[in-house]
Amino acid sequence: MSEVFLKVTGIKKSFGGVKALKGVDLTIHKGEVLCMAGENGCGKSTLIKVISGAHNADEGDIYIDGKTFKSLTPMEAIRMGIQVIYQDFSVFPNITVAENIALNNELNSGRKIVNWKEVRTIAQKAMDKIGAKIPLDVLVERLSVANKQMVAICRALLNDAKLIIMDEPTTALTAKEVAKLFEIIRMLQSQGIAVLIVNHKLDEVYDIAQTLSILRNGENVAEGPIGEFDRARFVKAMTGRDIEDVFYRPQAKEKKILEVQNLERTGEFSDVSFTLCEGDVLGITGLLGSGRGEIGEALFGMAPPTGGKIILDGEEIKIKSVSDAMKHNIGYVPEDRLTEGLFLEIPIGTNTVAASIKSYLKGGRIDYKGMKESMWEWIKKLSIAAPSPEPPIKTLSGGNQQKVVLAKWLNTNPRILILNGPTVGVDIGSKSDIHKILHGLAEDGVGVIIISDDLPELIQNCNKIVIMRGGKLTASMDAEDLDETKLAALLSEQA
Template sequence: MADALLKVTGIYKSFAGVRALQDINLTFEHGRIHCLVGENGCGKSTLIKVIAGVYERDAGEIIINGKSFEHLSPIDAIQEGIQVIYQDFSLFPNLTVAENIALNKELAEGRRFVNWRRVRQIATDSLERIEVDLPLDALVEEVSVANKQLIAIAKALRQNAQLIIMDEPTSALTEREIRALFAIIRKLQERGIAFLFVSHKLNEVLEISETIIVMRNSKIVSSGDRSEYDSTRLIYEMTGQKIADKAYDFEPDMSQPPLLRVEGLNSSDLIHDISFELRSGEIIGVTGLLGSGRTELALALYGMLPIDSGTVEIDGEQV
């Protein structure tokens, strides 16, 4: 077994008398990919924030790099190499890529003004560690979600990260972007950096993980090597229920009129020429990337977004 980078023992945390974490015992090793899964509300986010020093634990011990911390602060965690990449990335949208990566680094070199050449060099060196080339002078608000993820990783590496915690890192990524992210994670793992990957996407958990941790109702109900798990076991331990893997064949009755008919729907520059029909018992899925118009379509159908042209019929009556 590799040397322990982080060890938490007997961790408890409550909010207003409600137990959020109960007797959490975990060990994180250098150069290993750990995955944390569990239903919403099981305590995953609370555990992350306790490890990162954001929340003060009620009881238990936290040991990082062999040092026990009675009161772990966020600065303590960062100095010991614990970095968290939250879903919003915690980046400054109005600053450049280079500025975000080099932020908090001593840049002035004893002078009153920032050494911008050094800022760019720090950013370049950090991006080279993950073999990524990004426009250093671009504002973060102008880059894609996938590139924001890479900027956050580069920033973590610049702060000498030893354990990078990633909270739902693939939720807004395309399949191609997920492949690229996983390749970077594996490269960094080979260099001794550990990861805690938090996700609801079980197929990705089973693909990327070496160790799996399952939480339910504020407790660790299971942890072990990836080889011990499949999707059926993960679902059972997350929910406490056995979910039958059934396939349901359903064909809507096309002889019946649709409950909802949308034809040629347009709204400003947000949605264009949307047409579909929905029949009784039928489920229609709407998918697309962030900004593709999914939310705007729902708002238009609900009457919360003005419709420029097109028709919406419910039970044959135009609304």
């Protein structure tokens, strides 16, 4: 094993009496790719902030490349070669690629006038180092998620990074983009740069990591070479319980709930037709830009269709707005729960009833007692890890936040529930819980539509899968006739 670059021992950190870290240890060697895994709320983010100087530990030691620290400032961490690339990449959308990569370097030079030719030269050299090919003068806001990530990596390398920490780096990437990112990580590794990846996608962890460190409830529960962890041990260590892959096959009834005929939205998709029966779990998939997400937005009235027919229970309906969709008992769980699905500053309980306030109006007054009972009912029914309905929703982990979004729509008694990326950024345990909730809905006769590029999720939970490409529905298959390899091949053929 190569020389140790980072070692933290006995790290403890509390927030207002809540113990986020309870004596955590972590060691990373030069040129090592280590995956840190754990369920949402286990302490991963807190540990990263301690390592990067954003938080001071209450107790413990930090050893970096021969020096020992009780605490760090962010600038000290950067000078020691530690760079963190968060999920939002912390890039500036309104300036160019070259400026995002090289301006810090210019600022640190102390010059009073920016040498723009030098900015471009520095940025190009950083991109050449990882084989990135992005126009230097394009505004970052116009880049794909993958290219924004490349910009963040280039900037990290300019700061003489010796350890790059990536927080959930593959959440919004396609399979091809993930493969490209992993090529770059291996290139960094060959240059002696250590990489710490926070990830809980098992197939990706096994593909890229040499070592694994698992946290649960703020404590180390398992660590070692990745080869020592089969799937069962990995999942058990993360969740504290045995979770098996369940291939759920919905038993759809003959009664049609929804018929979509030649649906279109100008410039986004056209000629899309499918049927949804009681108890169906229909998967809609496709590459980014295929139109898969736009179909969900059209059915929910967020971006109404410009043509075609929507037939609900045998009668044609018009959906021109979200309120139209809600009148017809259609619910929608968006992909971005933070900006589209939740009110982050208000209480958990209020979020659960936000879409159904009118149902609590009695004689012109709100039935607060009934509303409160509903809040508690959903917290218990969906096993939301919350002490009460009172804390702000932002205090919950990602998986629990997603359960609250589900509760919000389940409280409307939906006839149809559309879910766009229902488990994006959600840990294994919460993902299993959410899938069980969807199975229960199907068994109760609700029509469920899952829009996702998570192929195992589709294979394991749907009875029908349709594939989109370039705004067109190009294939419709029974899930029983597919496995992950076949579905991936179908998507590749569409590329």
